[in-house]
Amino acid sequence: MGSESEYPTALTTKVQNPRLRLLNKLRSGDYPLMTFVAIPSVRQAQIVALTGLDGIIMDCEHGHIGDDAMHNSVSAIAALGVSPIIRIRGPAHDIIKRALDTGAHGIMVPQINNAKEAQQIVDSSKFPPQGVRGQGSAFPAIGHGLTTPEYMKTANQTIITMIQIETKAGVENVEAIAAVPGVDCLFIGPNDLAQSLLGYTPARGDEPEFVAALDKIVKAGRKYGKWVARMVNNGMVAKEVRSTFDTVAITGDTKAIQNWYMAEFDIARS
Template structure:
């Protein structure tokens, strides 16, 4: 089923102050996010209170099942921050379960073709634009709306974020970026480097890697889509903000490990 939305997250006139990441992007301000992999409502709240615009609940690599996915989204959105779910993969049942939490957007890993991107859009949109089903009160709650209000606005306010993180994805990025309803391309630099270079620690300055980054950015700009990527820390984010619309600054597990490692080092050295 082809989806050709006439109004998208880029062009919507819907005003909802709760949609913090979308509002930042539309205002041309850098939207800052991070990944969380630890399944805890209190943990989600603590991360949401740091000043971030969005928190990506990582159901692909994180230790997060359906119950904690729902609980984390509820906790994050209640604090005025946008919950984004990185789903396990593009299967329709994964998209449905994630959307029914009330997430403000979905991030879909390992998108390699325009056909895969089109399928994601189809199963993320309500009819007549897609095949998304409705049967839950929770999505509206996450947006601070009644169910009828949510039904009217969801197709044009939910962020559909596809990850470009393979050699094949880079080869097909022009076609992927052209798919109507794809709002945002997100670069997964670790998997992208592995796909391009093989399993070796990437320095980030390899010509083939930098060329791939440039190609993804150019495709997003050409087709009017937002572009973001993962970075390791604040200084990298400040530098990358000159190029990217949105950035995910590391993830909770790495941040905790790095902080404690540095503090203990101060004592023992």
């Protein structure tokens, strides 16, 4: 086990809040399931939230989601007892602040390459004295089912900070990234990781360099007591990797819609 923060984090918190479904399932080892949502619609968010999953990652990096849809979807998801996570488009302080002020239960930050970048994310996502996040909105407490004073006391140790490891530099520096107090989860982006390491995507899955990178990320997470997660394409793969990962995101809304229709049309034309 690596060095511990003087502050409690999502990994060590004693706070009990039944609204925080993803956090509670991670802490109890229940292998929560997530998915990505890229389409900017409150109704889409509600439909996905009612499928029985535990967390929805609003994809503000690659999805068609702006500020308005981000706020509305987070509110709708949280109201249905599911944890909204926002994948932000980059690690800038104002972007992190804006995402957390929706009431999201966590953030996912893409393409982190070193410990300095990871530390900046932690600083921006925590209120003082632990970080430099500012307070001025009534909205974030709503997503946690709390008053604003209650939220201010608990947010630093209940919001999940997910760091995406999906570049060659990120893999090389993954131990230092995992050692940063306040980084709660290492999330593997397999497609970008394959592109960075192999020059193509998707990976077949048996390339030695790719397999070694996955192993290195998982070992770093375990060494420093962090959760490890990844994206998978379907439920079968999610089942196969259950012994390795703490949680997975099973594809996303755009793929799910296309896959269902294509399969049904293939049957209809057969």
